[in-house]
Amino acid sequence: MGYLGRRNSNSLPRLNGLAQDGLASLSSLQFKLDLLAPQLPADDEVQSATAYLESWKNQSHNLRLSLRIANLQAKANMRKPAQEERELLLGGGGESTIGRRNLQTKAGMTSAAESIPESLRCTRQLMVQEVERSASTLMTFEESTGILKKAESEYKGHR
Template sequence: MDEIVKEVKEVEKQWDETSFQCQGYIKAIEEYGKSRDMSGEKNSLPRLNGLAQDGLVVLNSLQLKLDTLAPQLPTYDEAQSAQALVENWKHQCQSLRAALRNANLQAKINIRKTAQKERELLLGGGSESTMRRRNLQTKAGMTSAAESITESLRRTRQLMAQELERSASTLMTFEGSTETLKKADSEYKGHRSLLMRTRNLLSTMQRQDVIDRIIIVVGFFLFFLAVAYVVSKRIRILKLQRLVIASIKSGVVRRAGVRQQPAANGLDVLQHDIVPPTIGANPAEHVLHEEL
């Protein structure tokens, strides 16, 4: 059986017992004062009222407890039945309070009637009346002292009952807070694993970023070296071309012959024999072709 169902059954059992006791106290209050010797009563009127009030306080606490447990029952029908029982208990508490008020009124009427009879007996003559007056004086002092002690004890008991109810509500609040903390702890553990995975992913991304930066720097450096190498090669080729052209021109000038022939009109004509150089005969031009 579910724990909530067991607790509801226990609350119903306590209600039945406490309600029966309250009805007994109310009945005793209603019958109080009918006998002439009220000191012979088992309990005084203030004590009976205190016991009845304590019983009503306990019934009220049981009603609130059942009202709290009703929504937690496993089935809808059980919850509705518990709610109906709570409403029935409210009407019973109201009926018991009304019965307690009526019983106190009846007790006052009984006390008044009994006091009237006692007064009539005391006003009569004889030794019996004298003895009764003495007994009443002694018993009245003892009764007043006992009633004052009983009243203080009743107030103490009510305060203890209120503190007990307050402690029970505080304990229920603590239990709810404990459940909330457990849920928060479980959620924190789930988020903690997610945070660990996120942290590892961020570390991996940072390492990858550093590696990418290194690759970019190395690639840029290699590209710069390649550009410098190509530019240096081009500059060397241009210099070599200039040297080859200069050497070719100097060779042509050396091979050119200047010849003087007499003309018919008596003028000298300069004839230049220009011999073009061959590619295979010039070593500088051969080096140029190898560089290209």
């Protein structure tokens, strides 16, 4: 049971989900820095923040590419034993038809069980990103409203 628990905690979909969540957090922080950098008081601070932002964007892009490559390699590695097993099964061998059906059913259930959490995780990640974007848009609207109210009061004061 200890091995099984350890295996599940380090499964590909779980590790992939953790990596995707980390990249989503990084993307959110980049978005916030992109909004806040122009508001810094000094031009050199704005340039420095912009340089950091570009560096982070490049590193984030490289991390996403590395994650894609790692996922493709992991899927290829997972398919390889299944392909070998399929060739053995189709080649005849000594197994019975019932044994073949059981292996095919187990393989189908395993792949379905792995794909569902991954798709849910991706959906959750997209929803989190949209909520963060909406929150930052709302914050921007609130700031703009405050600035407009201040300008209106100054305009009325000048009249």
